Amino acid sequence: MKKLSVITYPNSILLKKTKKIKNxxxxxxxxxxxxMIEVMKKSNGVGLAANQVGKSLRLCIIEEKEQNKLFILIxxxxxxxxxxxxVLQEGCLSFPxxxxxxxxxxxxxxxxxxxxxxxxxxxxxxxxxRAIQHEIDHLDGIVFINRLKK
Numbered sequence: 850m851k852k853l854s855v856i857t858y859p860n861s862i863l864l865k866k867t868k869k870i871k872n873x874x875x876x877x878x879x880x881x882x883x884x885m886i887e888v889m890k891k892s893n894g895v896g897l898a899a900n901q902v903g904k905s906l907r908l909c910i911i912e913e914k915e916q917n918k919l920f921i922l923i924x925x926x927x928x929x930x931x932x933x934x935x936v937l938q939e940g941c942l943s944f945p946x947x948x949x950x951x952x953x954x955x956x957x958x959x960x961x962x963x964x965x966x967x968x969x970x971x972x973x974x975x976x977x978x979r980a981i982q983h984e985i986d987h988l989d990g991i992v993f994i995n996r997l998k999k
Contacts, residue, residue, distance in 0.1 A: 853888050853902045855942045862900050866990045867907045873923050873966050894942045896980045898987035909984035913977050925961035930954035941993050951996045953982050
């Protein structure tokens with residue numbers, strides 16, 4: 850199996866909307882998840898989207914280090930945003946050593962399917978909310994520099 854590595858900007862796969870996963874049990878999806886986790890951890894990332902490793906699939910992973918929890922999000926969608934926005938420094942594995950001040954809603958609600966096919970609804974705030982928004986942006990072909998204030 851070919852080694853996965855993080856694709857860097859301006860690779861065009863980062864700018865294209867990913868394909869919805871029809872079958873979470875698909876062997877490509879199930880084999881990709883642990884490989885993505887490994888790449889994210891080796892890169893010291895908080896999250897990683899499938900298109901960042903060259904796969905056009907609506908799949909991302911996020912590690913919430915404070916609670917020591919790993920989120921596997923298949924076909925995630927944000928269902929609500931808070932009005933209050935927060936500006937924080939944000940980095941991205943596809944933009945090595947680059948950090949920018951990005952404004953994002955402080956809290957979100959989202960839904961997704963986990964790797965076992967369970968439908969999950971989540972309320973997130975702080976870093977987790979920011980990471981979910983960042984990774985779903987990737988899945989929609991949006992990179993964080995698109996969020997910079999003009």
